Amino acid sequence: MKLEDIRREYTKGGLRREMLADCPITQFENWLQQAVDAKFADPTAMVVATVDEQGQPSQRIVLLKHLDEHGFVFFTNTGSRKAQEIKSNNKVCLHFPWHEIERQVIVYGEAKTLSTAAVAKYFLSRPQESQLAAWASQQSRPVSSRKALMETFHAMKAKFAKGQIPLPDFWGGYCVEPTKIEFWQGGENRLHDRFMYVKQDDGSWLIDRLNP
Template identity: 60%
Template structure:
């Protein structure tokens, strides 16, 4: 397979400093709304990058569940590989690849575990099937066969057929406190527009243009 000639031009529009508000979360929400309105598949999907004790990076895709000035929120099994790695090293990177709009957003920061009340509120809002799946899966652990996972799910479905599904003690979430946020807009002839916000003083942002 020859990959050398696979390329395309980016020509949907540029990004200028005058377009940027002083708060990066405000601009992220603006771009996210445009991604949703454009009908992009999984507009809240983001790559989450963590590092293990040996310095080996890992990436996986999860869904953003809330964003505000306090950070970006996602939920996961606390026994998962990502959660264990964050317990060792709380530094984290997020990436939103909105290819159709020729945009990317990259966030760096520190992950903090959510409180029990916030976790419970979200868990109880999930469809029952998703609640059962959280109980059935010991995330990142080895499975002998898919049938073992499906069997556990059906067992739980029968067990909680008429009652509420309790919040698992091993299930929770993280809030990513933002250190930097970069916005990338594709440009013609590979002259892309990149701007990075960096937290200089607890919410006071420095904005700089980066070379593509």
């Protein structure tokens, strides 16, 4: 196998300035709806990139759980690596890779902590097994074996068998408030279409076309 020989053309269509909404949130919602309509397995999956105190980036895939004019919301264990890195540097980057329709969206912004009420509302809406998994996992920390993890899971299941599963005090959420959002559409001959929305001081958005 020669990696340098693996390539394909991007032929799904172009992206022009007149096709874009003035607000990037509206534009994102339009593209997300098209991804949902195309029946992708995980249309809300996004890569979250953070940076630690030594400047080392790390990435992981999480699910977008809410979107409004304020930004992009996800939830996590506050003891996790990403949460600890956000605590020391709240500038993050989100990436939505919609390969099937030759699109990607990159969001640059700052992660702001959600209120306990907002976190609890979402946590209590999750399936019971997912709630128990949140209690069982000390996310990002070493665990001796899969067996040990499952033993903790079943212990939590027994502990909360007779009542509502409470919100863990180590579970939270973030809203990534965007400062820049890039929309990328694949193009023939690697002449891709890229547009960057940049938030202005008055809250409006400046839109620039970027070279591919």
